[in-house]
Amino acid sequence: MDDATIDRLVEQARQGDLQAFGSIFDAYHAAVYRFVVSRVGRPSDAEDLTQLVFVKALEALPRYKARGVPFGGWLFRLARNTVIDHVRTRREHVDLEAATHRATEDAGPEAVAALRDELDAVARALTELTEDQREVIALRFFAGLSAREAAVAMGRQEGTIRGLQFRAIGALRRSLGIEVIEPDAGRGDPVDDDEARGAPSKAQA
Amino acid sequence: MMDGSEVMGDIDRDDGELERRLRAYAGARLSPDQWASLRMRAAVIEHGRAARDEAPTTRRWRLAWRPVLFVALVGVLAVGTGTTAALAASAGGPLYGTRIWVETTLVSLAGNRPDAQAALVDQRLGEAADAAGAGNDAGANAALSAYDTEVAAAIAASAENRANLEHLRAVIAKRLDHLQGMDKSSPKAAAQIARAIAKAEASLAEIDAQLEALGPDASP
Numbered sequence: 001m002d003d004a005t006i007d008r009l010v011e012q013a014r015q016g017d018l019q020a021f022g023s024i025f026d027a028y029h030a031a032v033y034r035f036v037v038s039r040v041g042r043p044s045d046a047e048d049l050t051q052l053v054f055v056k057a058l059e060a061l062p063r064y065k066a067r068g069v070p071f072g073g074w075l076f077r078l079a080r081n082t083v084i085d086h087v088r089t090r091r092e093h094v095d096l097e098a099a100t101h102r103a104t105e106d107a108g109p110e111a112v113a114a115l116r117d118e119l120d121a122v123a124r125a126l127t128e129l130t131e132d133q134r135e136v137i138a139l140r141f142f143a144g145l146s147a148r149e150a151a152v153a154m155g156r157q158e159g160t161i162r163g164l165q166f167r168a169i170g171a172l173r174r175s176l177g178i179e180v181i182e183p184d185a186g187r188g189d190p191v192d193d194d195e196a197r198g199a200p201s202k203a204q205a
Numbered sequence: 206m207m208d209g210s211e212v213m214g215d216i217d218r219d220d221g222e223l224e225r226r227l228r229a230y231a232g233a234r235l236s237p238d239q240w241a242s243l244r245m246r247a248a249v250i251e252h253g254r255a256a257r258d259e260a261p262t263t264r265r266w267r268l269a270w271r272p273v274l275f276v277a278l279v280g281v282l283a284v285g286t287g288t289t290a291a292l293a294a295s296a297g298g299p300l301y302g303t304r305i306w307v308e309t310t311l312v313s314l315a316g317n318r319p320d321a322q323a324a325l326v327d328q329r330l331g332e333a334a335d336a337a338g339a340g341n342d343a344g345a346n347a348a349l350s351a352y353d354t355e356v357a358a359a360i361a362a363s364a365e366n367r368a369n370l371e372h373l374r375a376v377i378a379k380r381l382d383h384l385q386g387m388d389k390s391s392p393k394a395a396a397q398i399a400r401a402i403a404k405a406e407a408s409l410a411e412i413d414a415q416l417e418a419l420g421p422d423a424s425p
């Protein structure tokens with residue numbers, strides 16, 4: 001769905017058009033769910049929280065003003081805050097390993113076992129990232145947000161997001177034994193050390 | 206929002222293997238199944254509908270139904286008066302068919318036709334439940350027969366409209382809960398309640414099939 005279509009649907013939904021909001025839900029819910037489940041681990045919690053994100057979005061939509069803020073970034077900021085509230089309330093460690101283990105393909109037992117091992121390795125590699133790096137990976141790769149949208153969602157600068165992402169990619173490659181390509185001079189924006197270590201955001205969330 | 210290839214391409218054109226693994230991980234372990242998607246969607250849209258209907262729509266609904274009630278009343282009063290007329294127009298009564306005809310005709314004039322149709326479906330199931338609970342076989346049969354016609358029309362009118370189908374589903378599901386909780390100690394009542402339950406469940410299955418046919422989502 002292109003940006004113009006999203007903008008049109010958002011405007012219709014702002015006027016109370018539930019069908020338009022349903023289309024927005026269709027476009028974004030899987031991405032929101034993937035982000036949420038990657039953060040909270042438990043699918044049942046992720047389902048409840050994803051619902052909550054969209055209920056909040058529905059209620060907040062009349063106050064949403066584009067003003068250069070991409071809708072995806074705005075929506076995922078709601079998602080991120082909802083996850084933060086949930087994790088604070090439950091005071092449980094977020095464990096990606098606990099994410100759902102669904103059968104993925106109609107494949108033979110050996111292929112399934114190999115795939116399971118590979119997915120387990122990805123899950124382990126993700127746990128080795130800093131919180132911020134993991135969040136960037138979730139927003140950009142699992143939810144499919146642009147760097148700008150992810151920056152809005154996390155309340156950071158776009159360059160910071162690219163820097164965190166660059167370091168996360170490097171760490172994932174090393175963990176997964178994928179050949180490390182030496183970084184080019186211009187690849188990845190520099191970030192300060194606090195950001196790279198996953199220090200709390202300086203900007204508002 | 207971008208798809209995965211755009212995101213990865215933005216980062217590192219040489220890293221196809223990492224892209225593949227992250228995509229496989231997201232697809233296998235992080236994506237909602239279609240039933241989860243349907244559950245979430247139904248809950249969110251129902252919340253939105255309830256919120257929308259709470260304040261201003263209550264008044265709008267009353268306005269929408271005022272002509273229906275008025276004409277139905279006129280229809281009933283044209284034939285009889287007072288309690289006799291009301292009884293005559295209740296499920297199984299001699300004027301029940303007339304009342305249904307008037308209501309169904311006027312629904313076609315309602316501003317929000319899917320909502321009005323869902324309200325009629327709800328009303329017919331409610332009448333069937335009342336008649337069944339009172340051991341009124343003729344009334345339950347008449348109401349269930351009218352329900353069959355109206356739910357078929359409502360489903361047909363809502364086809365390919367997920368929000369309307371979900372609203373209709375919620376209305377029937379609520380009535381189904383009520384039917385399942387009714388006193389079934391009388392065999393006569395139990396049999397009619399069971400019929401009503403079976404019809405409501407069949408309607409839900411039909412709506413679910415239509416929702417499934419629409420597909421879980423169109424996410425990029």
